[in-house]
Amino acid sequence: MRGLLKMKRLIELFVLFVLAPLCARCVNLPLNDDVLGLIVFKADVQDPKLKLATWNEDDDNPCNWTGVKCSPGSNRVVELNLDGFSLSGRLGRGLFQLEFLQRLSLAKNNLSGNINPNFSRVGNLQVIDLSGNNFSGIVPDVFSQCGSLRVISLANNKFFGKIPDSLSLCGSLIAVNLSSNQFSGSLPSGIWSFSGLRSLDLSDNALVGEIPNVIENLYNLRTLNLSRNRFSGQIPDGIGNCLLLRSIDLSGNSFSGNLPQTMQKLVLCGNLILSRNLFEGDVPEWIGGMKSLETLDFSGNNFTGRIPSTMENLQYLKVLNLSSNGFTDSFPESVMKCQSLLAIDFSHNLITGNLPATGSLAKLQFLNLSGNSFVGPIPETIGDLKSLSILDLSSNRLNVTIPDAIGGAVSLIELKLDGNFLEGEIPSSIGHCSSLTNLFMSHNNLTGPIPAALAKLSYLQNVDLSFNNLNGTLPKQLSNLPNLHMFNISHNDFNSELPTGGFFNTISPSSVASNPSLCGSVVNKSCPSVLPKPIVLNPNSTSDSISSSLPPSNNHRRNRNILSISVLIAIGAAAFIIIGVISITILNFRVQSPTSSSSAAALALSVGDDFSHSSSPDANSGKLVVLSGELDFSTGAHALLNKDCELGRGGFGAVYRTVLRDGHSVAIKKLTVSSLVKSQEDFEREVRKFGIVRHQNLVALEGYYWTPSLQLLIYEFVSGGxxxxxxxxxxxxxxxxxxxxxxxxxxxxxxxxxxxxxxxxxxxxxxxxxxxxxxxxxxxxxxxxxxxxxxxxxxxxxxxxxxxxxxxxxxxxxxxxxxxxxxxxxxxxxxxxxxxxxxxxxxxxxxxxxxxxxxxxxxxxxxxxxxxxxxxxxxxxxxxxxxxxxxxxxxxxxxxxxxxxxxxxxxxxxxxxxxxxxLxxxxx
The missing domain is CATH 1.10.510.10 (Transferase(Phosphotransferase) domain 1)
Known part of the structure; x- marks a missing residue:
């Protein structure tokens, strides 16, 4: 079978390329080779989305085909753009017939196989984009006739081996992107002499070698990305002649030495990323002259000394990452003047002194100063950082207390203060950080209880308060936190029962270890039953204080009588107050809601006859509550649940549309799970909870109705189905x-x-x-x-x-x-x-x-x-x-x-x- 298919393919090619041209010439018909070439290309690929359905071999020319552009004068194909067409298969020989083709873009498909060496036959190509496919193998020397080539992208494929030396012949190139492949070896030397080159991206390969000083010839270069390769050596002085450079990324290599002074001439550069190399020495003062910088990343090198004060000149700087170096001295105040900063990372250095007053950085979202030797307090100005999401001050020598001002950083998602010498209590103001997800305060000297406000932080996932001196009882409300994955309070001195329910039913014993007075099933220690201490009134006392000691035995009966009388009086007074409150409430309700009882009666009667299998409730026993303050049920309450207006039924009950007398439409859900519904008190409490939840993408609850046998929920009516x-x-x-x-x-x-x-x-x-x-x-x-x-x-x-x-x-x-x-x-x-x-x-x-x-x-x-x-x-x-x-x-x-x-x-x-x-x- 495979042999027959192969023979069929040979016959098709023979007909298209040999017999068809001969026949056309025999009858003197004009022949368009582009039609033949594209049809052969189509035969070599799979087109699951039928994107090439308009490609018809009977057409005189392909100029109206999808993805094809022709020259207006000659009707010859000059551009083929099939980006994202989901094509698979191989790059066949059909394209070699397109002798006038200038732009070829087959990006973001599933094409595979090798590059055909005959590719060089298409000598007029200006743009080749084969990125985002599954091409593989060694790229052949296909650039021998590339005098017109301006853009080439082979990115995001599986090419390996050396980049062909013939690429050096393509002197007209303005953009080269060979990133995210498996190219190895050194670069063709001619690349460094392309004076018109604007963009060079060789990232994510295994290339080796050094940047030669002839890089100075690339004076039109805007973007240089050599990241994540194996390049080494120093940055040459010649880079200073590339005055148009706007982005430099040399990260993830083995570059070394000092930064060349000529780099200060790159005043248009917005991104300078040199992370994870072997650079050393001081960061030069001239860095402040690169005033266009928005990203400066020197992390993971061997830089030392102090951070230069000229940083204050970088007013467009948004990201500053100097982490994992050997910087010393105190935090530079000059950085606090870069008011566009969004992220600062100085972690894992040798910086000392006090933390800076960061209040001036109103836009700051990320601050990591961990792994240094900062001392003293956390500044009160931390509360001014309203946009701060991540704050990491761990592994320093901070002491004193955590300021109440921490609650002002209301956007905090992660707070890491572990590994310091902080003391005092955890401030309750932390409850204002409503987005907090991760809280780490372990290995400090914190005392006091866990604030109850912590239980309000519903997004909390990971909490580590271990190795402190915390004590007291644990808030029971912690068990209501719905997202907890980890809650470590080990090595403290808590003296209460663990909360029950939710996450705490499955908490790891190691997370609560070394709390001698903690009890509960997790620590295999039963909690002692605690009975209330009896309150005894001392008749011999002239003060209002309550004695905690028992009276002498001969006065026991007398005092017990006095206690009983006192208790009876107290109970009677409480009952009188309760009855009074209830009476006033009922009177207020009747005065303030003169229509509610009639509405409830009408509502109860309207649904009782037709829909309730139980006896109709008393007209005055139902309770109608309007949450929105806008609905008027004083008229039109009749026939609220019309069978003809049923919208649908679900697991909780049926839904009906009702139009009130004022023309307002509502949807009413009649609950059919009455046997499962809670008591009226619980029902009303829960309904009111989700009744106050308001959002433009939530159906609003406008009211509800209750009787023991019938419950209705009144929603806004949404018209679109x-x-x-x-x-x-x-x-x-x-x-x-x-x-x-x-x-x-x-x-x-x-x-x-x-x-x-x-x-x-x-x-x-x-x-x-x-x-x-x-x-x-x-x-x-x-x-x-x-x-x-x-x-x-x-x-x-x-x-x-x-x-x-x-x-x-x-x-x-x-x-x-x-x-x-x-x-x-x-x-x-x-x-x-x-x-x-x-x-x-x-x-x-x-x-x-x-x-x-x-x-x-x-x-x-x-x-x-x-x-x-x-x-x-x-x-x-x-x-x-x-x-x-x-x-x-x-x-x-x-x-x-x-x-x-x-x-x-x-x-x-x-x-x-x-x-x-x-873009x-x-x-x-």
């Missing part, structure tokens, strides 16, 4: 465009992130619970309903709530795994896959069951990810957005909860995908 309906039930003429899908994914992520920030787990993420408003914006509904159940039993949840197959996180099936917000992240990941692919999470066929996440995962592993995009989009989507979003959905569906990102991270990642960083400067 559910996401499920738009994806799976709309007519064939209606298609959600890519931008609409992306906005729905991002808006849903924002809604869930706000829920989690409000300590609410949804438990039931699915497309039918995402509603679309009239502006196309998503609103997440049905959140918080799980809190109405008497207990969060995962089997009740999976049967009553998580009814949509395919969305339920795997931890629901395991009793020993903690249920957290990460179960929502799993459901959201499935939702992403559903929106991008247009397929249901689980689809049943005649002989098989297709599970969406498994199908997408296999496609990604096999390199066929674009095949998963909804065919209804017909290719009208940006690959650079759709593919990352799809892969992000897969990450969310990891079976290990800790591997899933949280929803805040999801929002940030999605926003980065939608608005990537500014590189165009060549020309």
């Amino acid at each position: 559910s996401l499920y309906g738009l994806l799976h039930e709309a007519s064939d003429d209606y298609v959600l465009r890519w931008n609409e899908r992306f906005d729905i994914i991002l808006g849903t992520a924002k809604g869930l992130a706000h829920l989690h920030q409000s300590n609410t787990i949804h438990y039931n993420i699915k497309s039918s619970n995402v509603l679309i408003d009239c502006n196309g914006q998503p609103k997440v509904g049905d959140y918080g309903l799980a809190r109405l159940l008497p207990m969060l039993d995962r089997y009740v949840l999976s049967s009553k709530i998580q009814s949509a197959l395919g969305y339920m996180a795997p931890e629901f099936a395991c009793r020993t795994v903690k249920i957290t917000e990460k179960c929502d992240v799993y459901g959201f990941g499935i939702l992403i896959l559903e929106v991008v692919t247009g397929k249901r999470p689980v689809e049943y066929m005649e002989d098989d069951v297709a599970v969406l996440c498994d199908m997408v995962r296999v496609a990604v592993e096999e390199g066929n990810v674009e095949e998963c995009i909804d065919s209804k989009l017909r290719g009208n989507f940006p690959v650079e957005e759709a593919i990352p979003v799809l892969k992000l959905g897969l990450i969310c569906t990891s079976h290990v909860p800790s591997n899933r990102p949280d929803m805040r991270e999801m929002v940030k990642i999605l926003e980065m995908i939608k608005c990537p960083s500014e 590189q400067e165009e060549l020309g």
